Structure formats: structure tokens, C-alpha cells
Amino acid sequence: MRSGKLNPARGPGLAARWGRLREDFIRWVTRRHHADGRRARVSRDRVYILPTRQGYMLLLILLVMLLGSINYSNNMAFLLTFLIVGIGHNAMWYTHRNLLGLKATVLPVKPVFAGTAPVLSLRLEETDGRPREALQLAAGAKAGPPAYVEAQASAEIAIVLEPRPRGSYRLPRQRLSTRYPLGLLEAWTWLTLDSEVLVYPVPIPAASAPAAAAAGDGEAATVPDATDAIPDEIRDYRPGDAPNRIAWKAVARSGRLFVRDSSAGEAAPTWLDWDAIQGSDPEYRLSVLCHWVLEAHASGQPFGLRLPGQRLGPDTGPAHLGHCLRALALFGRPGSRPA
Template sequence: MNLLGQRWQTFIARRHPPASGSLALVHKRIYIVPTRRGLGLGLLLLISLVGAINYQLSLGFFFTFLLAGIAHSALLRTYAALLGLEIAARPAEAVFAGEAAQFPLALSEKKGRERTGITLLSPDGSATRCDVPQRGEARAAIAVAAPRRGRLTLPRSRIECRAPTGWFVAWSYLTLVSECLVYPRPEANPPPLPFGARSGGGGLQAGQGDDDFAGLREYHPGDAPSRIAWRQAARTDTLLAKTFQSPLASQVLLDWEMLAGLDTEARLSRLAAWILRAEAEGHRYALVIPGFSRPLDHGAAHRAACLAALALFPAEGSGA
């Protein structure tokens, strides 16, 4: 960045400090310049004025000053579209690394006039257009790429208006304090879930029990008579044994230490994938990572808490 660009950025940072919650666009925050159409209009006015002076055409003067008055009115209308507009940041939903975070904003109008052609520009150049009704509110969002896990803050963005003629563009900068949580990118093809639960000694305990009926299997010598499916045996003349499954078989322990062969980011990626799979399949799961432990549970709140812990886990080599 050249010296002029650095000075401009310093000026913008000083003139537009970060604002918590909401901000109102006042005079010193709004800038306006002609667009290419506006410059073309200015050139036309200059040529018309020179021609009217050269040929002493009263109609030429009338046309020139009439068009200049219309342009001045358009300039004021474009500027007024932003003046007094209030913008507030709303909570952003968490996303996974590699996705685009959406930072929702609420645009409020309290001056009693409709604001049309309002455009929000994200740092990558994508635009979102909205109209704000009289004494009403409009919702819009700024999309920001989220390449890495952790906390993503809303960067300085731009709001502008070119209505009603497109001859001028009025703009301001949005420096709202807003954060979005970025979860680790889930592993594409993770291994099967590590079913089991903690035993009394802190290890894993898996599998069979006497709680839930799981199906039938062939009879093996030594099976208890109470396990034999007598009704099926009477109909088919084949001895079958009932099988049962303990709730422990549907409990998942996601332990950091069981992934010792992977680096930090690979562990987080696999744990995120396992959390999503366990939640989708309705299993109760626990998460144990350095500095964080979550007991067996399931549901949206449990899922969010576990993924948030993975998102905020210190990066490898950070010394945290």
C-alpha cells in the first residue's frame, strides 16, 4: 500500500472508530462524489453553458440552469438517503470453516421518509441491496469468508446509495463490533463413532446389556432359558435367542487422547465430524478435550457447546 493509501486508511480509522451495538450516519460520516454518469452530466452542462454564452441563446441558458438545478436536487436526495439512517448489528449464527459467515444488520428509519437503493458492500465486493420503509426497519446481511476456525469479527464494510438518478454515489463506512463463531471444518469421511461410556476407572465400557430388545439370533448352548424366544420356536421349530442392548451401546465418548496420532487441527476436524454424526443419529455423547469436558447429553445446546469448545481451542504452537 502506498503512502497515500496508508494515510487514507489512517484517516478512515480515526473518523470511523468501532461502534458497539449500533451507529447513526451523521454528516461527518457520509461522503458523496459524482459517478461516471454524473461526470458525463457535468461535461454536458459545461458544453451547454459554453454554447449558450457563445451564441447568446436564452433557451440554452434556461436548459443549462434547469438541468443544473435537477442535478443539485438529485445530489441532495442521494445524500439524504443515508443521512440519519441507523444501523445495528444482530447476533451472527456460527458457521463451519470454509463457509461464508452472515453478519445480519438492522437498518432503521426514524425521519419519516423512505430510503430506497441502499446497498451494503462486503470486503470481497459482494453487494446486498435493500429499501428501508418510512419509520420502519429493513434487514440485510454482510457475507464474509470464514477460512479458519475461531472468532471472526465483522471487518470494516461500506454502505452506499446511488438513487434516485445514479449521477452521484453517497457512502459511509460501517465499523460495527460484531463477532461470528467459526467451527472447525468437519472431516469428510471420518471413522465410525467410538461407542461406549466411561467406566468407574475412567476408561471405556461398551456394549451389551439387558435393557432394550435388539432382535433375535440363533440359539447357542448355554443361553439362559429366559432368553429363548419360545413363541418363534413353536412356529418355526427353530430355537432362537433374544438379544438385548444396553444404553451404553448408544453412548459415544469423544476423547482427545484417542486421537493421539493426529495433529491439533486434524483432531478438531474429526471430533467435529463425530459430533455432527452422533447428533444426527440421536446418540448421547460426551466430549473431553484439554481444558474442557462435557458430560453425556444431546440436543442443539449440547451440540453448540461442544462445537464452540472446538472452535476456541488454542492453535498449535500458540502457547495458550
């Protein structure tokens, strides 16, 4: 005898199949659209419009009103029915025009650490001389709040994406929609604005690491600490110097910014080495190296990074920090994957 219980796997399986069918249908509909790159303009052939749930309900009511008007030959009922139809038709024109001609530009997505949700921001520009209201941006399963763009102006609209593991991703397809002015119809357009979403490893504190990094040719070294730097002279502050090296007593006496110039620059730079970390889990090693890189950058001392098959020479500054974190994010994952 068959059991009356439902298979719990049927629900998610059906939802997954429906999601795949929906994506295939969207790709078929938008196959004639070219890739947008970092900037796009909403033209007539990219705007789609359909009634909302309230719109379909109004259509049903109008159908009943029309049948009643025909049955009773009531001129006032005919007048009211066609008056509402005219209002709905005018609302369709306004809804379609609210998207037409908008220019959208994707802003750079700030890199995040694994487990943190990245933020997608678009700049919407209005050049036709009329305000745009009730604009909503969606990407994947995430949707943002309604936005407003003034005439001959621009506005930024942001949406929080889903957290991702370590790696590099492309932006998911974006959907810009509006239900202005009555909410009876929804007009939308599909955008494929492109920007990289870079996700760094989660930094693990160095205290949890069983071993420190190794220095240059067989010379042992520990993770750099800003308190170990011994100043031997004072020089003028330069942009990029670590704040913890500012000589505050000299600043108080002269009113100018001075920093302590350490003699560590003459010594061998610190190397953060993959092989200096015990453990077989690559993600654990990358997380420890990520923490070491952040500490080394905060100390202001030159440091280098050694990974299997890759070596980043010793340097300082935000650019070197970005290169090291990017190498950790992309290690073992060449190329980009769709988000």
C-alpha cells in the same frame, strides 16, 4: 539485453499496495468515528458523497455547454445549462437525505463450518417518515443487492461473506451506500457494527477415523449410535428429546407423545477424547471430533469432550452442543481475528 516480458508478480503486488493505501486512507477518514457496537445511527458527519462516473461525465458536458453559451452569448443555452445544474444540485440533496437518519442493527451471525460462507444480516430502521430506496450493503469485497425500506418501518438486508478457516472472526468494516435518485452521485457511510463470526471445523465421517473415542477412567467406548440404545421404559416427551427416541406405537395408541427412556443414563457417559484419534494433524483430529460431537448430539445420549488442557463434562442438549463446537472452533486460536 533486458527482456520485454512483464513480471507476473508486479500486478498482484501493486494491487496489494493499493489495497493497503486504501485501507489506511479509510482509517484516517473514519478515525473520528467511535466504534458502533451492535447498533448505529447514520448522522450528518458520517455521510460522504461524490459523483459517480456518469456524474463526472455530466459535469464535463455541462462545462462544454457553459463555454459554448459564453462564446455564442446564447441565452437559451445558458438557461438549459443552469437548469441541468439545478437538477443535479437537487439530486445531491436527495441522495444525501436517503441515508441520513437510518438506524442499522447487526443480527447474530449463524456459525458455519469451515469452507461455508457466513451470512451477515443488518436490520435497517426508518424513523423520519420517508421511504429509503436503492440501499446497498458491502463488506470487504462482497456486496449485496439493493434494498428498500418503507417509511416508519424496518427491513433486513443480507450479504454473503467470504468463506473462512476454522476460528473466531470479527466482522469486516461495512459500507452502506446509495445512488438514489438519478445515479449521478453516490452517498455512503462506513459502519463498524460488531458481531462474532464463528467457524467450526469441517466434520469428517467417523468411518474415516482409525480409532474411536475413549470412555471415562480407562474404559473403552465407541462413538455413540442411536440404534444401540435399548429402551426399558416409556415416558412423556420433553422438549429437547431426540426425535429418533419417540415411541410411535404408543403415540398411535394414545395420541400423545412418548419417548423411550434408555438405561444408558445410568451407565458411564461417552467421552470423545482427543488422544483416541491417531494422527499428528490437529485439524484432522478436530474434524473427527466435530463429527463425533454431531453424532453424539443426534443420539440424545450424554457425552463429554476431552481436549488438551480442556474438558467439557458430559451433558446433552443444544447448549452443550454449542459449547463443544465452540471449543473445537477456538482450540489453539485464543481471541478473535479480524475477517
